[in-house]
Amino acid sequence: MVNIKKISQTFPTKREANLWALEMELAKGEGKELAHRTTTFADFFENWIYLVKVNDVKETTFQNYVRTSGTIRNLFQDIQLKHLNDIVVQKKVDEYAKTHSRKTTHEVLLKIKTSLRDAYARGYITNDFARLVKTRGENPPKRNKALSITDFKKLRNYVLQHPEDEFNVLVLLALETGMRRGELLAIRSESLYEYGIEVRHSISPTSGDTSLKTQNAKRDVSINKEVYELIRKIPVKENGFIFSFGGFKQSEQLAELLTELDIKKNDVSRIKRYACIILVCTRY
Structure with a gap:
């Protein structure tokens, strides 16, 4: 017997319930896997690197993704996929940029964008908003200088x-x-x-x-x-x-x-x- 996870919700009026049901049907018709949208982004990213990226990159690069997973968990905590948009992600990236160089922030953002595009392709999020998120922050002065x-x-x-x-x-x-x-x-x-x-x-x-x-x-x-x-x-x-x-x-x-x-x-x-x-x- 196939176990099908259903999404349900209660509404104060029948009209609101019908509108929500219509939205769900439209999303389903677009191939969206709505059941997965309640997954936190941190959990999705971790699962994604161990199921997908592990076979696509070198071991050293994979370990870099693993370290980034910890960063994402600290930043996004319990934020679910369904609550993600470019504003939410941008705020988190800007928060990270306050204590890290622009280069380091950019590297983390690239991994976030790659995972979000994959989430969109698999139907876990309804919009491909990753391209809207930008790297911000300042480059710190160079600490290392050449010897005379x-x-x-x-x-x-x-x-x-x-x-x-x-x-x-x-x-x-x-x-x-x-x-x-x-x-x-x-x-x-x-x-x-x-x-x-x-x-x-x-x-x-x-x-x-x-x-x-x-x-x-x-x-x-x-x-x-x-x-x-x-x-x-x-x-x-x-x-x-x-x-x-x-x-x-x-x-x-x-x-x-x-x-x-x-x-x-x-x-x-x-x-x-x-x-x-x-x-x-x-x-x-």
């Missing part, structure tokens, strides 16, 4: 002269190649060839997925003989990688090294690329 040429040379000379510390070789290699932290940590002995490195994998602190960020990230980078010989001297770890993961605290280690060398960190607390020391730093 003088400080860059000071750092490079120091790590080059103290290769006994594995971390110094890691920094040196980053400065020489511009490789990302995850790409550096993913180097194995078979990744090396004479005066070059095959970049094919990346290590993430939040996932076991070792694939590169994009297909275009697959490349070979050249290194000089001196740097090549320094890397070859580092013992390969039991897990097969050359560099220790170090609890993924390389940003803190770098900050300590800059302090030791009396190089101003310019409030660099989190660094995505070691190469950004000479370029423009971005958050990790």
Whole structure:
């Protein structure tokens, strides 16, 4: 026997009841699954990422969606799908933007919009209003600034002269190649060839997925003989990688090294690329 969930409501007059019934029939004719409209948006989003997005994206991206799910639950709480419109969503996005950068807010909004479009396509909401919601808020001043040429040379000379510390070789290699932290940590002995490195994998602190960020990230980078010989001297770890993961605290280690060398960190607390020391730093 099929269990059919019905929606009912009481009205003070027969006329109002008839109007409501007509509205329900019209919505049903448009293919709207009205029974699902009482689901909260937070519940819908969570179910959506585990049933739909889990098969569409990489593991690292999926974990990003999972983290966003917590954000959405805090923002929308018990608001049901049937109560959503562009004004409601815009207010919640603006609320989030008060304590987050415009970039972070935009990333969250993109996920919200994608889920709302899916909800509309499945008939859980009656209007495709996602396009009306905008990212607002201010971009905070950049916290990370490039080092001067003088400080860059000071750092490079120091790590080059103290290769006994594995971390110094890691920094040196980053400065020489511009490789990302995850790409550096993913180097194995078979990744090396004479005066070059095959970049094919990346290590993430939040996932076991070792694939590169994009297909275009697959490349070979050249290194000089001196740097090549320094890397070859580092013992390969039991897990097969050359560099220790170090609890993924390389940003803190770098900050300590800059302090030791009396190089101003310019409030660099989190660094995505070691190469950004000479370029423009971005958050990790």
